[in-house]
Amino acid sequence: MTLRIEIDDLAKYFGEIKAVDGVSFSVKKGEVLGFLGPNGAGKSTTMKMITGFLTPTRGTVRVCGHDVLTDPISVKASLGYLPEGAPAYADMTPDSFLRFIADIRGLSGADKKRAVASAAERARIKHVMFQPIETLSKGYKRRVGLAQSILHNPPVLILDEPTDGLDPNQKHEVRTLINDMAHDKAIIISTHILEEVNALCTRNVVIANGKVRFDGTPHQLESMSRYHNAVCLNIANVADTDVVPFLHSLDFVSGVEPLTSNRGFRVYPTQGKHITAELSQVIRDHGWQVDSLYAENGRLDEVFRSITLNSAQGEV
């Protein structure tokens, strides 16, 4: 097996507050795990325990086979970590900062030079290498933090909100960078930007109130939406009063609602089935002309809300 990160029954209590309460999952080489959840769900706390910054109340974390409690130095050596807010030494320049990280990571001579140059190149900070970090914009600070985390080409990457505070172009660059590295690493990314689920992740874990609520692929996550495979349909030159009863009469349709934005309807399939082909066929057979017809993938924000809010109520 190529399990790089194994987390078993991990918990962290701060007094009465159960920040993380029995979280288990694992990440393989080649996987990008999107770690989702509302603010305060326990994402950062979990990541801090994986990286050895926080000591768990109970449970185990193994990174590349090393236990974080018994061999923290080996765990820290085999991972790259971008903490929330990308802290760095403000009075250093990215160049001196990255060279310090390289020293600590055991790189020297030509290897060190190459590692610093390559990390700076990939994080696109080459032209700010000699300005004090405190004078850099939020986006550049984030990228300096990112360069720091990938400097030693670690087998495991833990990135806490890597695209937070970046503009759309910078977000795109960071996602491209992560995608480029994904094939030979195990990566955990925490985010609350749902568009990243499809742009980046091969798997998602959703947590709320310190517990895992979902663990599966982005597709599985989307298919939990009531909009999954719903079809938006517009038929030309036919009165709504004729269309609605007809659609209701079809056995593969479970519901119909009018679209608010423009003319047309949203048709819900029974049991989330794929109905686009069937639907367009019966409409044409009926002699009507289809103006537009497309299927929806599902809405992540709605799934996210239902997973995390239901669980919150369940706790009370």
Added chain:
Amino acid sequence: MNMINIWFIMKRELNGYFATPVAYVFIIIFLLLTGFSTFYLGNFFERGEADLYPFFSIHPWLYVLLIPAISMRLWSEERKNGSIELLMTLPVSVQEAVLGKFLAAWAFTGLALLLNFPLWITVNYLGSPDNGVIFAGFLGSLLMAGGFLAIGSCISATTKNQVIAFVISLIVSLVFVLSGYGIVLDFFSSWAPATLINAVSSFSFLTHFDAISKGVIDMRDMFYFASVIIIWLFANAIVVNARKAD
């Protein structure tokens, strides 16, 4: 413990001192104060003796004021801006980080102390002092500075606020100095048993430093300062571990 990591952390920290004007301001103030106190308060010329006793005797009091200004940022700044999370998730141990930072601060203080060499030249030009005693004085002063720095470093780890770190370090340092000062000991001597007075005064930096600065290099005094440094740094590592994520 990985020595090379201690060295890298020390180097980074030391570079940090000189990245801002803080280091230069500190060194200038330190030199002004030692000069002022040696010549005016210590009556260097009027004494007519070829030694640096007036210079060294003011050191405990200067350190009480100035060392907390160096040590206050060692850990509280890391905690405040979150870089402690970065440092503590690099493959270094807490002990290495504590030692690296402490040694950087100590080396910096040592540099400031060495820059007083014109005084040494002056006293050698004017007379023929016992340079062995002067060497002992520098050594004792450096050891005492290490003691103050270890106290300050540990206290700096307890708070994110540098001003609080400064004030508390100053007060604790003052206690360590005053416990050997005549007035304080007199206060005890009227009612306390002699063993208690001896115990209190034996904890004082003043008692141990005074002996060294007069040229008496007693292993017990050296051992005392070494123990102070080790004990406070040990506590420092415990505090960092306990408070790093707060």
